[in-house]
Amino acid sequence: MGKVIAIANQKGGVGKTTTAINLSSCIATAEVKVLLIDFDAQANCTSGMGLDPANLKNSIYEVITGKIPIKETIVKTSIKNLEFIPSSKNLAGATVELVYLEDREKILKRKIEGLKNKYDFIFIDCPPALDLLTVNALTASDSVIIPVQCEYFALEGLTELLKTIERVRMSLNRNLEIEGVLLTMYDDRTNLSQQVKEEIKHFFKEKTYETVIPRNVRLAEAPSFGKPIILYDIKSKGASSYINLAREILKNEKEK
């Protein structure tokens, strides 16, 4: 059914990559075909999936600069129904390289069009910026998942993100919706986490996922082994929370 979902938030370190890797792996274990695209020049998603970004010649950068067809960049992963397109640090130059192309916001959309009938879900991990790359991801997507770290600066950044989503909806992608808002790194011992959670629920109401991702060191350890959490430590709270999130999203999908 080819649903494209961007995982976006311009605030740094809120759990975009951790969500991209772990949500896509959990959804793939539900016998659903998933593609994960690393769209950040820092390529954390790529190393978190066990690849070495330094030595990659077939990445999403070569695709959006027209050097190779997208199909040549897709790799299998250690999870049966999950395939992956890596990034490379060269992507950092793309914002400047592409800024004069006509329809420069629609490049990614055009490139993934031909893949949508091959996958049930395509997830896109975005960089901490509201730049041309993130706008490409939002233009290419049916919806966006917004991870929000349970702290003040992450809350504050939402205004700009929502304005950007609105602008993309107005002029580039009429169908763009918010898939959901995901509270991450929730620390149930602090009032701050509780306050941010209440503020998010108050503003986003039912768009706020029931599932809240707790702070769990296993989630921070897994990428150093190049593994999603379900292969690194399936018994951890980190694993069960992303499994629950996958269930919640698949259930939302059925009910539509």
Next chain:
Amino acid sequence: MGKVIAIANQKGGVGKTTTAINLSSCIATAEVKVLLIDFDAQANCTSGMGLDPANLKNSIYEVITGKIPIKETIVKTSIKNLEFIPSSKNLAGATVELVYLEDREKILKRKIEGLKNKYDFIFIDCPPALDLLTVNALTASDSVIIPVQCEYFALEGLTELLKTIERVRMSLNRNLEIEGVLLTMYDDRTNLSQQVKEEIKHFFKEKTYETVIPRNVRLAEAPSFGKPIILYDIKSKGASSYINLAREILKNEKEK
């Protein structure tokens, strides 16, 4: 003595802004004149200092696009010897606006030249990117403090950051040095924090600050009140760690 120090790391959420606000405030309490510049379009430093970025017309953006002189943007703060130049979200457009100017990497350097005799330290908070803004900050600086969150992705990003520092040193700023590497959000209950600390000490040796900033929720709460930690909760571990860091840096400065 006008020492300019950039606080940089392209990895998101590693504590650049928290360090910028709190280190500059602690240094200012040592009867030393300090200027803090917010150089990130997300303007977390600006709101963490109690200002509202949405309503600012005199920001560093207007300075680097030549609209107003830098002296018109400097504001006093609740800390006696600390002055501040705010950012605004318009800075997001600067990377594209300035990309065709000659000496585009040296704009910030030229703009702050006239301020160096007015302050002992000038700190620059950088965005989570190795883009034209961060390169401007590195070109304008005598040295750079690198906050490193005690987790895998932050460690991995150091290679690219060090290459960028080297490139700036080679072609734009021969004097650029690493002031120090600061371990942040250290969680002494986890092996991961300990492993990252050992790796950093092994690689950076004496450039690694003795002071390690622990994970302390007070540091995350303070910005929601627009206050540096020493005005929000001076008894907290967050406050004492940044006070110790300020002492360490001032002592290093005396010994040079």
